Structure formats: structure tokens, C-alpha cells
Amino acid sequence: MNTRIAIGALLLAALTLAGCGDEPGSDLPVNTRLGGDFTLTDHNGEPFRLSSLEDRVVILFFGYTHCPDICPAVLARVAQAYRNLDKQGDAGLVQPVFITFDPERDTPAHLREYLPWFKADIIGLTGSVAEIKAVAEQYGVVFLKTDGQDEVYDFTHSDFIYLLDQQGRVRKLYPADFDIDEVVNDVQSLL
Amino acid sequence: MMFKAFFKPVALAALLAAATPAAAGDLEVNGAWLRAVPPVSPTMAGYFEIRNRGDRVVKLEGADVAFAGGAMLHDSRTDEDGQRRMVHLGSVRLDPGDRVRFAPGGKHLMLMKLSQVPRAGESVEVCLTFANHDDLCTDFPVRHNAP
Numbered sequence: 001m002n003t004r005i006a007i008g009a010l011l012l013a014a015l016t017l018a019g020c021g022d023e024p025g026s027d028l029p030v031n032t033r034l035g036g037d038f039t040l041t042d043h044n045g046e047p048f049r050l051s052s053l054e055d056r057v058v059i060l061f062f063g064y065t066h067c068p069d070i071c072p073a074v075l076a077r078v079a080q081a082y083r084n085l086d087k088q089g090d091a092g093l094v095q096p097v098f099i100t101f102d103p104e105r106d107t108p109a110h111l112r113e114y115l116p117w118f119k120a121d122i123i124g125l126t127g128s129v130a131e132i133k134a135v136a137e138q139y140g141v142v143f144l145k146t147d148g149q150d151e152v153y154d155f156t157h158s159d160f161i162y163l164l165d166q167q168g169r170v171r172k173l174y175p176a177d178f179d180i181d182e183v184v185n186d187v188q189s190l191l
Numbered sequence: 192m193m194f195k196a197f198f199k200p201v202a203l204a205a206l207l208a209a210a211t212p213a214a215a216g217d218l219e220v221n222g223a224w225l226r227a228v229p230p231v232s233p234t235m236a237g238y239f240e241i242r243n244r245g246d247r248v249v250k251l252e253g254a255d256v257a258f259a260g261g262a263m264l265h266d267s268r269t270d271e272d273g274q275r276r277m278v279h280l281g282s283v284r285l286d287p288g289d290r291v292r293f294a295p296g297g298k299h300l301m302l303m304k305l306s307q308v309p310r311a312g313e314s315v316e317v318c319l320t321f322a323n324h325d326d327l328c329t330d331f332p333v334r335h336n337a338p
Contacts, residue, residue, distance in 0.1 A: 068236035068301045069267050070275060072228050076335060110231065117229035142274060152261075152303065156276035176275070177296065 026189040028163070028171040035162070035170035038135045040099065043111035043124035050168055056095040057190045058164040059183065062141050062157065064102035065114050070159055074176050078161065079120035081183045094187050096122045099135060101143040101155045103127060139170070165190050213329030217245025218285075220319070223331045224338055225302075226295070227311035235308065237300035237317060237331055240292045243285035250282040250322040251291075253300075258315065260304025267296055277301075282322060295337060309333045 042048035050058070059078055063071035078096050085091050098115065100106035103126045106114075111124030126132070136143060143157035163172040163186055172186055213220045223239035243249050254262040264280040283291055283298070293299050300317070309315045311333050318328040332338075 066233050067277075068226075068228075068234040069265070069277070069295060069299045072226055072232070072236075073295055105233070113231040114229045117231075144274075146276070152263075154277040156270075156274050159275050 026165075026171070028165075028186060028189060030165075031170035031173075034138070034140050034173075035164065035168065036138045037168055038138060040125040040127040040131055040135060041108060043108050043115060043126075045108040048123065048125055050097075050164075053095050053097075054166055054168070056093055057166060057187050058162075058168070059094065059096045059187070060099070060139070060162040060164055061097075061160075062099045062101060062136065062139075062143070063159070064100050064155055065106050065110065066102060067154070070176050074159065074161065075115075075118050075122070077178060077180055078183075079118035079122070081180045081187070082120035082122075084180065084184050085187060088184075088188075090188060090191060091121070093191050096120050097125060098122050099125045099132065101132065101136075101145075101157055103129060103132060163187065163190075213327065215325055215327035217243065217247075218249060218321075218324065218327050219244060220327060220329050222338055223317070223329055225309065225315065225317075225331045225333045227333050227335050228308060230308045230310075232308055233303065233305060235302050235305065236295075237302060238293045238295065238337065239300075239331070240290060241285065241319070241327075242290040243287055246287050247323075248287070249285045249324045251285060251319060252282045252322050253320050254302075255318040255320055255326065256302055256315065258305055258307040258309070259302040260306070261302075263301045263303065264298065265301045266298045311335050 037051045039047055039049045061074055061078060063074060082091060082096055085094055106126050108126060111126060115122045115124045139162060141158050143155050146154045146156060159176040161174040161178055162170055165171050174183060219242045221240045225235055225237045228235045241251065253264060256262055264283055266278045266280055267275060268278055269275050285291060314330045314332040316328055317331045318326040320326050
């Protein structure tokens with residue numbers, strides 16, 4: 001528990017101390033404490049490197065498909081933001097990316113079936129537990145598998161949504177119940 | 192697809208019925224709904240408000256749902272360090288006069304091991320089960336967002 005509190009405090013500090021350099025065209029500061037490039041496995045089973053999206057703004061979030069409450073709600077909100085951007089002709093400039101905490105059950109095949117339902121061209125990423133933990137640490141995300149029986153287990157986790165610019169830099173964090181219009185406006189400020 | 196054939200004809204009636212509270216004796220359920228999820232989703236969540244209008248304590252324990260292999264009462268809680276965790280609730284106590292809300296981001300009914308996943312616009316019967324009370328069965332419309 002102490003470790004979790006310490007990591008949570010670090011995350012709060014990272015949010016408070018989020019970078020100093022404003023970029024031309026956007027008021028969103030660059031968060032220099034969180035983020036960075038990574039490689040995981042996408043829903044097609046292929047290696048996926050974040051920096052391959054260098055021409056797009058990224059909406060990055062973590063979760064798992066067995067989560068019945070928060071995760072589908074976040075997925076639906078991200079999808080709505082994407083569709084709102086699509087209506088304004090900006091969908092090709094933004095990429096939602098979902099990283100699972102649960103590679104055991106969220107295989108590439110399962111993600112490939114699960115994510116298209118949200119109609120938001122979401123890239124699903126998985127990997128080994130070690131690989132996912134490493135990426136989570138880059139973004140200040142903590143997750144902990146809880147004990148369960150008969151494949152019924154959950155995760156304790158932080159649930160921020162990350163807005164990354166075309167260089168993969170974290171520009172803003174949102175809570176799980178984020179305002180969809182705010183995200184749309186923030187994305188467009190980076191385009 | 193038996194499932195679709197069954198649910199489509201009842202969808203309208205069930206949506207209309209959802210506007211009025213379901214009751215079993217001294218218990219009343221309002222605003223019931225299930226969050227729409229992908230057809231391959233292993234779980235889905237149900238939300239409602241339950242009120243005990245009786246004069247004795249009642250304990251809600253779970254639910255029976257035809258298309259789910261199990262149902263649990265959960266609470267999504269945020270710890271002081273900002274971590275979100277799901278807590279399994281063995282039961283939820285309803286004292287006389289209590290009104291307990293199951294809502295996104297808080298208490299919810301978690302349906303597991305789904306044999307079929309009802310679609311948005313359909314409606315399914317969920318029977319809430321209690322330690323010391325008859326089941327309370329009512330239709331839960333499937334929706335993308337809270338009513």
C-alpha cells in the first residue's frame with residue numbers, strides 16, 4: 001500500500017509540475033515527467049510502436065475488457081469524442097489507443113473482436129505483463145491484479161486518459177468522466 | 192437467433208415499463224438499465240435505484256439473469272492515492288426507508304460469463320435476489336448512456 005501511495009504521490013507531483021514549454025498554436029503545456037515512446041503488440045498481433053503515429057494526435061488510455069463499469073464507459077466516451085472529430089473532418093488526424101492491463105484474457109484476437117464495436121478505429125495494444133508494466137510506469141499508471149477465483153479477477157488501477165501530440169508528448173490528462181467537448185477542443189488545438 | 196427474436200418484440204413494451212417503478216411487496220426499483228457492450232464482451236454492468244418501503248431490514252445479494260453465468264454486486268471505489276478498485280459486496284443492506292443507488296462509477300451489478308449479449312434497444316429481465324425477501328424481477332433496457 002505504501003508503494004501505491006508513493007507512486008500516486010509521484011503522479012500527482014508529475015501533474016502539478018507538468019512541463020513549462022507552451023507550444024505555438026496551443027495553450028496545452030508539455031508534460032515532461034510522463035510519457036515516451038514504447039512498443040507493444042497490436043490487435044493484429046503485430047509489433048506497434050507509438051512513434052509510428054507521429055503525424056497524429058493520440059488519445060491514450062488503459063483498461064481491460066472484463067471491467068464492466070468504468071472501462072466500457074471510458075471507451076464509449078473516447079469513441080464519441082472521435083466521432084465528433086470525424087464529423088468535423090479531423091478523424092484522420094487523431095488516433096485512439098487502448099492498452100490492456102490484462103494480456104492473459106485480452107489477447108490480440110479478443111481485442112480485434114471487441115474494439116471495432118465502438119466505431120472509433122481504436123488500436124488495441126497488449127503484450128507481456130512486464131512490457132505493459134513498463135509502459136504503465138512511463139505514464140504514471142499503476143495497476144494491480146486482485147485475487148480471484150475461476151478466472152474472476154479484477155484490477156485496481158489508475159484511470160487517466162492521456163492526450164499526446166504529434167511528437168508523442170503528453171499534453172493533458174483527463175479523468176475517466178472527462179468532458180467530451182473539452183477533449184475535442186484540446187485535440188483540435190493541436191492540429 | 193432465438194435471443195434476438197425474443198427480445199425485439201418486447202423491447203418497446205419493456206422501455207415503456209422501465210418508466211414506472213418495479214415493485215415486489217415493500218421493495219421498489221427505479222431507473223434500471225444495462226450498459227450496452229460489444230457482442231463479445233465477457234461482462235456487462237447493471238444500474239438501478241432500490242428503495243425499501245417496508246419496516247424490516249432487507250439484504251440484496253445478487254441477481255439471476257438467464258444469459259449470465261453469474262452476477263455479483265460490486266462497488267467501484269477510488270482510493271486516497273487515486274487508484275480505482277472494484278470491491279465485491281457480499282450483500283447490500285437496506286434498512287427501512289433506505290434508498291440505494293447503483294450508478295456508473297459506484298455500486299453496480301456485474302453480470303459475468305455471458306452466453307449472449309443483449310444489444311442497445313433491447314430489454315432483458317433481471318431478477319434481483321435477497322437473503323430474506325422474494326426475488327424482484329424487472330426489465331432492464333440496454334442503453335449506451337444513463338437514462
